[in-house]
Amino acid sequence: MEKHLYQKLAPYGISRRDFLKYCGSLAAMLGLSELYIPQIAAALEEAAQRPPVVYLSMSLCTGCTSQMANSFNPSVPELVLDILSFDYWDTVMAPAGKEAEKSLRDSITQNKGKYIACVEGSIPTGEDGNYLTIGGRTGAEIVKEVCTDAAAIIAIGSCGSFGGIPAAAPNPTKAKGVMEFLPELKDKVVNISTCPANYMWVVGTIVNYLLLGKLPELDDLNRPKPFFGELIHNNCERRGHFEAGEFVEEFGSEEEAKGYCLYKMGCKGPETHAACPVTRWNNKINWCVHAGAPCMGCAEPDFWDKFTPLYERLPGVRLPGGLGNVSADTIGAALGIVTAAGLGVHLVGQIATGRLGKGGPSEGGDK
Amino acid sequence: MGQRIVVDPVTRIEGHHKIEVEIENGKVKDAWSSGTLFRGLEIIAKDRDPRDAWYISQRICGVCPTPHAYASCLSMEDSFGVEAPSAGRILRNLSLGANFVHSHILHFYHLAALDYVDVISALDADPKETEAIAMAVGTRVMDFKAVKDKLANFAKSGQLGLFANAFWGHPAYKLSPEVNLLAVAHYLDAFAMQAKANEVDALIVGRAPVSQGWLAGGITATPTAALIGELKYRILELQSWVDNVYLPDIMAIAPLYIDWATIGGGRGNFLAWGAFPDEGGEPTKQLLPRGAIFKGKITSVQEPKAEEVKEYVTHAWYTKESNNLNPSKGETAPKYTKYDPEAKYSWIKSPRLTDEPMEVGPLARMAVAYGRGDKVAVDLIDSTLDKLGVPGKPEVLVSVLGRLGARALECKKIVDAMLDWIGELVALAKKGEAKTYNAYEVPESASGVGMTEAPRGALAHWNEISGKRLKNYQVVSPTTWNFCPRDEKGNRGPLEESLIGTPVEDPEKPLEVMRVVRSYDP
Numbered sequence: 001m002e003k004h005l006y007q008k009l010a011p012y013g014i015s016r017r018d019f020l021k022y023c024g025s026l027a028a029m030l031g032l033s034e035l036y037i038p039q040i041a042a043a044l045e046e047a048a049q050r051p052p053v054v055y056l057s058m059s060l061c062t063g064c065t066s067q068m069a070n071s072f073n074p075s076v077p078e079l080v081l082d083i084l085s086f087d088y089w090d091t092v093m094a095p096a097g098k099e100a101e102k103s104l105r106d107s108i109t110q111n112k113g114k115y116i117a118c119v120e121g122s123i124p125t126g127e128d129g130n131y132l133t134i135g136g137r138t139g140a141e142i143v144k145e146v147c148t149d150a151a152a153i154i155a156i157g158s159c160g161s162f163g164g165i166p167a168a169a170p171n172p173t174k175a176k177g178v179m180e181f182l183p184e185l186k187d188k189v190v191n192i193s194t195c196p197a198n199y200m201w202v203v204g205t206i207v208n209y210l211l212l213g214k215l216p217e218l219d220d221l222n223r224p225k226p227f228f229g230e231l232i233h234n235n236c237e238r239r240g241h242f243e244a245g246e247f248v249e250e251f252g253s254e255e256e257a258k259g260y261c262l263y264k265m266g267c268k269g270p271e272t273h274a275a276c277p278v279t280r281w282n283n284k285i286n287w288c289v290h291a292g293a294p295c296m297g298c299a300e301p302d303f304w305d306k307f308t309p310l311y312e313r314l315p316g317v318r319l320p321g322g323l324g325n326v327s328a329d330t331i332g333a334a335l336g337i338v339t340a341a342g343l344g345v346h347l348v349g350q351i352a353t354g355r356l357g358k359g360g361p362s363e364g365g366d367k
Numbered sequence: 368m369g370q371r372i373v374v375d376p377v378t379r380i381e382g383h384h385k386i387e388v389e390i391e392n393g394k395v396k397d398a399w400s401s402g403t404l405f406r407g408l409e410i411i412a413k414d415r416d417p418r419d420a421w422y423i424s425q426r427i428c429g430v431c432p433t434p435h436a437y438a439s440c441l442s443m444e445d446s447f448g449v450e451a452p453s454a455g456r457i458l459r460n461l462s463l464g465a466n467f468v469h470s471h472i473l474h475f476y477h478l479a480a481l482d483y484v485d486v487i488s489a490l491d492a493d494p495k496e497t498e499a500i501a502m503a504v505g506t507r508v509m510d511f512k513a514v515k516d517k518l519a520n521f522a523k524s525g526q527l528g529l530f531a532n533a534f535w536g537h538p539a540y541k542l543s544p545e546v547n548l549l550a551v552a553h554y555l556d557a558f559a560m561q562a563k564a565n566e567v568d569a570l571i572v573g574r575a576p577v578s579q580g581w582l583a584g585g586i587t588a589t590p591t592a593a594l595i596g597e598l599k600y601r602i603l604e605l606q607s608w609v610d611n612v613y614l615p616d617i618m619a620i621a622p623l624y625i626d627w628a629t630i631g632g633g634r635g636n637f638l639a640w641g642a643f644p645d646e647g648g649e650p651t652k653q654l655l656p657r658g659a660i661f662k663g664k665i666t667s668v669q670e671p672k673a674e675e676v677k678e679y680v681t682h683a684w685y686t687k688e689s690n691n692l693n694p695s696k697g698e699t700a701p702k703y704t705k706y707d708p709e710a711k712y713s714w715i716k717s718p719r720l721t722d723e724p725m726e727v728g729p730l731a732r733m734a735v736a737y738g739r740g741d742k743v744a745v746d747l748i749d750s751t752l753d754k755l756g757v758p759g760k761p762e763v764l765v766s767v768l769g770r771l772g773a774r775a776l777e778c779k780k781i782v783d784a785m786l787d788w789i790g791e792l793v794a795l796a797k798k799g800e801a802k803t804y805n806a807y808e809v810p811e812s813a814s815g816v817g818m819t820e821a822p823r824g825a826l827a828h829w830n831e832i833s834g835k836r837l838k839n840y841q842v843v844s845p846t847t848w849n850f851c852p853r854d855e856k857g858n859r860g861p862l863e864e865s866l867i868g869t870p871v872e873d874p875e876k877p878l879e880v881m882r883v884v885r886s887y888d889p
Contacts, residue, residue: 050526059406062381063429063577069473069558070565076558081517085526090378094481094533096881097374103532124405127703131405131714134376134383165408165426172407172701196429196577251582252455252804257589281574282566285597291573291580292587296422304423309416311582 025073040211050082051210052107052115054146055089055156058139059132059166059175060121063196064157065091071199072283084206087115090134101135108146116206117150119143120197122159122166123181126174140181147182152215153189154205155179158298161191161223168304179222190215191222195298200279201227221301223273232269232295235277238262245320248292256292263319266311268297369396372874374881375403379478380889381430384850387708388866390874398859398866399708400850402715405684409699412840417443417809417832420840421581424828427844429576430473433466433568434642434821435828435842436581441817442828443583447807453646455585455803457792460643460654461598462571462578462586463819464785468605469564469575470822471729471778472613474888475771476557482882483624484550485540486530490519492548500545506615507553514552534878541623553616560608567601567785570594585804590792599789606782609775617775621755621768628757631767631883633865635663636723637731638671638848640827642820643784651739654784655777655820658735659720665761668738671720673816673827676843679717682710682852689716691855694829694841695814717851717860718843726861727824727848728887729774730764737761743783747776770886809835821845823888849887862887 023040057065069076069092080086086093087107093100107115121139124131129138147153155178158164166175179189192201205224208216216224233239241247242261249255249264256262263270272295276287289295297307307314369391377384383404389397412423421439425432437459444450451459494511501508521527534540542550565575571588572580580587588594641650641657650657651670659671678697680689689698706712719725736744748761751772757763764773795801810832818827824845831839851860859867862884871879 050524050528052526057383059404060382061426061429061432061577063426063432066429066565066576069477070562072559072562077555080529081521085528087526087528087531089529090376091381092477093378093529094486095531096376096378099532099534100376100378106531127701130703131701132383133385133403133706136375165411165423166406168411168423170410172410173405175406195426250804250806251587252585252589252802256587257591282569283562285566286569286573288573288579291571291578292589293573293579293582296579304411308419310419310422311416 036211040207050085052085052087052111053118053206054087054104054107054115055118055120056143056146057090058119058121058143058160059124059173060157060159061165062091062120064120064160065089067196068199068202070282071203074203079203087111098135104146108149112149114151116152116154116209117146118154118156118202119147119160119178120156122163122175122177124166124173124175125181126172131173143178144182147178147185150188152209153178153185154202155189155191155193156202157197158193158195158303161193162301164195165304186222188215189222190218190224193221193223193228193299193301194274194276195303198227198276198279198281201275219273223299227275227279228273228299230273230275232272232274232276232289235275236269236289237277238289243320251292262289262292262294263317264313265294266309266313267294268300268303268307268314269295270314270317271307272297272299274299370874372877372880374877377881377884377889379481379885381428382846382889384884384889386866386880386884388871388877388880390871393870393872395866395869395871395880398863399712400715400852400860400862401706401713402846402850405701405714407699407701409840409842412837415837417446417830417835417837418583420828420830420837421583422579424840424842425577425581427842428821430470431466431821431823432577433463433575434819434826435844436578437463437642438817438819438826438828438842440581440583441819442815442830443817445815445817446813446830446832447583447810449584449805449807450648451585452800452802452805454590454792454795454801455805456644457788457795458571458586458588458590458803459581461785461788461792462568462581463642464781464788465564465567465571466576467781467822468609468778469561469568470888471774472557472561472564474774474822475613475617476554477561478888479771479885480550480554481533482878482885483540483620484542484554485535485537485547486518486533486551487522487535488540488542488544489515489548489551490522490544492544494548497545497548500619501549504615504619505611506549506619507556507612509552509556511548511552514555515548518551534876537876537878538872539878542620546619546623550616550620553612556612560605563601564605567598567605570597570601582804584807587804589803590796590801592796595789595792595796599786602782602785602789606786609779609782613775614779617772618751618754621772624768625755627768627882628763628766630869630879631865631886632765632769633726633861634724635765636661636725636861637734638720638725638727638825639732639735640671640818640820640825641732641735643781650818654781655732656736656739656741657818658739659725660731660734660738661723663762663765665734665738668735673818673829675721676827677719677722678843679719679854681717681855683713683716684711685716694827694843695816695831697829697839697841699841713852715847715851717854718847719854724851724854724858724861724864725825725848726865727845728770729777729822730770731824732820733773733777734761734764743780744776747780751776767882767886774888811835824848846887846889850889
């Protein structure tokens with residue numbers, strides 16, 4: 001008889017109690033009430049077959065896969081051996097070459113319409129897609145084939161979501177995110193859009209799908225609301241100092257150690273939607289802003305162009321005093337209004353300095 | 368004409384790679400290494416604020432973003448005329464050290480091990496015997512029966528996932544079922560340890576890999592007592608794991624694959640820019656010292672210079688304007704033509720030092736340190752050679768097994784040093800010298816270079832600034848050195864050269880080729 005999942009986990013010193021605790025942490029991560037814990041446990045245990053996942057590497061740095069390898073609760077062995085069936089994941093799989101390609105082909109044929117496709121990296125479309133070839137085929141060709149028959153597509157990281165660094169100006173390889181490359185599949189795409197993706201949000205999205213049979217609620221950029229529903233600024237541990245008008249003026253200073261606000265150092269938290277302050281990173285031990293580093297806005301589309309230079313103050317954010325002690329939501333709403341004007345000024349600045357003036361995506365890499 | 372074999376994609380690496388070999392009489396006669404992805408980060412960096420260079424170039428490698436951040440910051444500091452204060456330098460070294468420990472564990476257990484460990488064979492193991500072996504070699508004892516049961520359940524499910532379609536049962540797998548089970552158990556265990564090393568990095572710079580707390584002039588974090596405590600506790604745990612699992616595992620498996628001490632060597636040309644500077648900043652006195660070795664003459668270490676580097680594109684998909692340039696004046700102008708081993712066949716340029724192809728990585732660094740008489744390196748290497756029954760023969764290091772061994776010994780050297788750095792940090796904090804950042808002005812025009820080491824080898828970033836903007840940005844990364852195609856004179860790249868002579872039992876299942884490729888940790 002098939003063992004319960006928690007019995008399979010026993011060799012790793014994981015008790016039934018630990019297992020339920022883990023289900024509880026998944027519930028919390030998904031913003032669900034504790035009442036869902038038995039349902040999550042049942043969904044994880046009763047899956048007759050481990051859900052098949054194929055994980056594609058496109059134009060990437062592998063930083064998102066590296067982040068996935070940090071997974072803790074569930075651990076990587078649990079993810080790989082007990083929860084999911086990673087039928088193709090070139091960075092970690094045992095076979096190579098034509099044997100690896102067989103793994104991919106077998107899975108997408110046998111599980112047609114049922115597998116989850118993860119896409120890390122963007123899709124280069126310049127030079128007929130030849131900036132990336134795998135097994136003699138272009139990345140573009142492979143992504144199209146695999147995504148078309150997937151039940152759901154998780155675009156991993158800024159590159160998979162919105163093009164990321166390869167698509168930054170002047171986008172030498174005409175790289176695109178999955179949604180832009182395959183607009184007809186937009187309805188089944190989930191973007192985990194930070195650079196890199198946070199493993200907790202990828203795993204949380206997959207569990208949501210296994211549990212409820214559908215993707216989590218998405219925002220208008222197809223990002224799961226549980227992880228991208230709030231501005232960094234709203235949940236920031238340094239927010240109190242922003243309200244008090246206490247700002248860091250130099251890196252590594254006493255003010256930085258005291259947790260003063262990093263807005264003047266270039267923090268993009270006021271315009272960036274992500275749950276970093278809540279879930280944090282690396283087993284929840286830290287995040288950029290806690291380390292004294294300004295948020296670079298990596299969850300947002302085109303942040304490499306619209307939020308740079310990194311250490312320049314975000315335009316258009318009115319400092320406290322102007323806004324007074326209004327609620328976080330009000331500031332968020334106010335930001336929505338001032339952002340447009342602020343960004344306009346910023347873009348004019350970029351064109352003036354030649355940053356955008358040298359040509360948009362149409363100027364390829366053939367120079 | 369021998370038989371041509373192509374493996375594409377090469378898996379269990381960072382990025383995209385294809386290898387083609389010609390096999391004759393059961394051995395590799397010729398080889399062609401091809402990088403199959405171009406992104407153009409050097410082009411993207413142009414015209415931007417120089418202060419942003421480090422976090423753009425960090426995205427060159429998501430397994431080793433930390434050394435890219437480091438090299439870029441050093442490059443900018445060279446242009447800006449600023450240096451990180453002592454506490455900033457030490458925190459940077461701890462961040463880089465953590466990235467090395469993470470990467471070395473990940474490479475041995477998760478990227479390379481499956482070329483030596485037959486996962487399916489472990490199903491036939493007697494767990495009691497596995498336990499006896501673990502105790503005899505002094506490595507970690509786990510509940511091996513539980514691991515075997517777990518593996519059996521997994522196999523029974525019929526969904527082999529990551530482990531499907533591999534070369535299981537290949538005659539080149541030499542371990543007994545019991546040793547295979549031991550290795551599989553540690554493969555699973557090691558995931559948590561490489562993540563633990565990332566925690567050390569993340570505590571300092573926010574998250575890891577790919578962090579936010581670096582910048583030219585230093586580092587954003589301040590060394591509070593709380594931070595130092597969190598770091599030290601984790602480093603002690605990593606040190607214990609390296610001493611009691613990683614090193615004994617390597618020593619247990621090495622004798623069973625000892626023929627790999629004579630395979631996959633190559634020219635014996637080694638380059639290390641060196642990394643982990645101490646207070647004086649002297650490149651030859653770093654924890655991993657700078658130096659170059661030619662034709663295996665380990666006792667004759669030369670002084671390599673950034674000006675001696677040139678990149679050829681004769682066999683890479685770039686225009687001829689990009690050819691034969693020092694990176695300070697380098698160009699990246701891509702032009703794809705078809706894959707043709709006789710002409711152009713890679714996105715990787717061919718860097719040369721004084722016109723010589725150079726291997727970089729842990730083996731190069733340990734060879735340079737050994738050649739310079741670095742006491743820790745000499746003791747580690749000599750005692751290992753004694754244990755393997757080849758005392759006084761450091762030349763066996765120039766091999767596939769040597770690369771794996773050098774990586775493990777270097778991991779030990781670094782994790783030990785990290786505890787020393789914690790001590791230095793505490794001493795500085797006590798003196799009130801906890802400053803981690805020095806301010807600067809971006810100059811109107813300047814040029815600079817920054818050199819360090821990534822886990823997989825020598826790394827350098829060149830920059831040229833004009834009008835306070837990046838006029839040019841060029842990077843020569845480790846896998847460019849190791850996996851490059853032929854140069855203008857037809858000299859093979861280091862991987863291509865080291866594949867020559869590799870025995871291949873079954874050309875349909877070229878497991879031996881994969882061992883050579885992955886020994887470089889590409």
